[in-house]
Amino acid sequence: MNDPYKTLKAAIIRVTDETSNIKSFLLKPEKKFSFKTGQFVQFTVPGIGEAPFTPSSSHFEKDEIEITIMKAGRVTSRIHELKPKDVVGIRGPLGKGYPLEEFEGKEILILGGGVGMAPLRCLLLSLLEEKNKYGRILLLYGSKTPGDIVYAGQFADWKKRGTEIYRSVDRCDTGEWKEKKGVVTCLFEGLKLNPDNGVAVVCGPPIMMKFGTMKLLEVGYKPESIYLSMEKNMSCGIGKCGHCACGKYFACKDGPVFKYSVVKDIANIWD
Ligand SMILES: Cc1cc2nc3c(=O)[nH]c(=O)nc-3n(C[C@H](O)[C@H](O)[C@H](O)COP(=O)(O)OP(=O)(O)OC[C@H]3O[C@@H](n4cnc5c(N)ncnc54)[C@H](O)[C@@H]3O)c2cc1C
Ligand code: FES
Missing domain, CATH: 2.40.30.10 (Translation factors)
Structure with a gap:
């Protein structure tokens, strides 16, 4: 340790x-x-x-x-x-990271927004390194405008390595954007998913995490198959100061990755 x-x-x-x-x-x-x-x-x-x-x-x-x-x-x-x-x-x-052993053999849906793509890039690159251990890998990513896309030059490589990529922007006034327009949940439209043998991982701004999670539940993911990265305000980072309290948990020590089933009844979960 x-x-x-x-x-x-x-x-x-x-x-x-x-x-x-x-x-x-x-x-x-x-x-x-x-x-x-x-x-x-x-x-x-x-x-x-x-x-x-x-x-x-x-x-x-x-x-x-x-x-x-x-x-x-x-x-x-x-x-x-x-x-x-x-x-x-x-x-x-x-803190605790993603339990990758629980993802083995499953379809993995990664749902990201804005700079929330940072931990998800780490996850995606780590999954691609051992791709044969996992099922289909899908990345659904939303940003405000095309200029706000993080890692813009890297999506083509992730696609070449077997990731299915779906992207949306909230707005684009110039007509240069050929992919979807709308909030990130619009990317679920027409998508064939296998929630019974799938996990979903979500990271982004709180409002996107909330509506993204609701959408995942709506399309059939179980609360215990949804993994959230909870970026609460932190100070010590080791469970001593109480800054990151999330119900009875400390996001720094017990998270930042939580299953939705564990935190779903906490009042301030999306704050
Ligand atoms: C586990 C964890 C992982 C994170 N990973 C990343 C990452 O990979 N990339 C990244 O850009 N950011 C990440 N963040 C958020 C980052 O820590 C904050 O943006 C940073 O602490 C702000 O510090 P500051 O002194 O610049 O801002 P401050 O001057 O402290 O605050 C500026 C504003 O940001 C708000 N703020 C501060 N911390 C957070 C927070 N954790 N979440 C939401 N709002 C906050 C404040 O309330 C204030 O409104 C992560 C946070 C956590 C807890
Ligand atoms: S940051 Fe201090 S208890 Fe979590």
């Missing part, structure tokens, strides 16, 4: 602009870093503070780790100013 208080130094080796307010940071930790897909790290900017993020790179990659970060406030604004060769800290891995 890793010491949860220990911060590992990591050098930034590449910064990629994904959209106008989202960047990916490729980091080289001072030693090999292992994590399970869906777990998170606390990313420390010396002298500024730390914030939690889920790696977006495959968990099979141990020498480098990629983290995709949307500019939201104080810490993330400072992170967006970082350049290659800057040194930051990572603490973790923290």
Whole structure:
């Protein structure tokens, strides 16, 4: 078990602009870093503070780790100013990831919105690495406009490697968008799914998680087959401070991945 208080130094080796307010940071930790897909790290900017993020790179990659970060406030604004060769800290891995052993032999539907694609990219890349273990893999991804699509250049490769991809944008005024228009749940229309032998994984803004989950239930997924990544406000990241309380659970320690069946009766689940 890793010491949860220990911060590992990591050098930034590449910064990629994904959209106008989202960047990916490729980091080289001072030693090999292992994590399970869906777990998170606390990313420390010396002298500024730390914030939690889920790696977006495959968990099979141990020498480098990629983290995709949307500019939201104080810490993330400072992170967006970082350049290659800057040194930051990572603490973790923290929390519980996706139970991939429960996904084996099943159809896997990945439902993402906006920067919620970050942990889902980690999941997808990890699944594709061992694709023969799983059934059909579908990715349903929604963003506000075509310019807000994260990893825009990578979907073709995921498709080539066997992922079925369906995308929507809320709006596009220029006519350049040839795929679906509408909120992400419109992508279920006409889709043949096998919820009886399938799991669904959801990550995105709270409103999208809520309506996405309702849609999954409507098309036949069982509450115990729906996995949510709950990105609650966090501080310690290790179950000590209570910041991330989610009913009787702490999202940092008991999650951030929860089955819907476990959290469905909690009042503030979508806040
Ligand atoms: C387990 C986990 C994994 C995450 N993974 C990613 C990721 O891969 N990529 C990414 O871009 N972001 C991710 N986030 C969200 C990220 O941690 C927050 O955006 C970040 O902490 C904001 O820090 P800040 O100091 O820049 O903003 P602040 O100045 O603290 O806050 C700015 C605004 O963002 C809100 N905010 C802060 N934290 C969160 C949060 N966790 N969820 C929703 N709103 C929040 C605040 O309430 C405030 O309105 C993750 C969060 C968690 C808990
Ligand atoms: S962040 Fe402190 S208990 Fe979860």
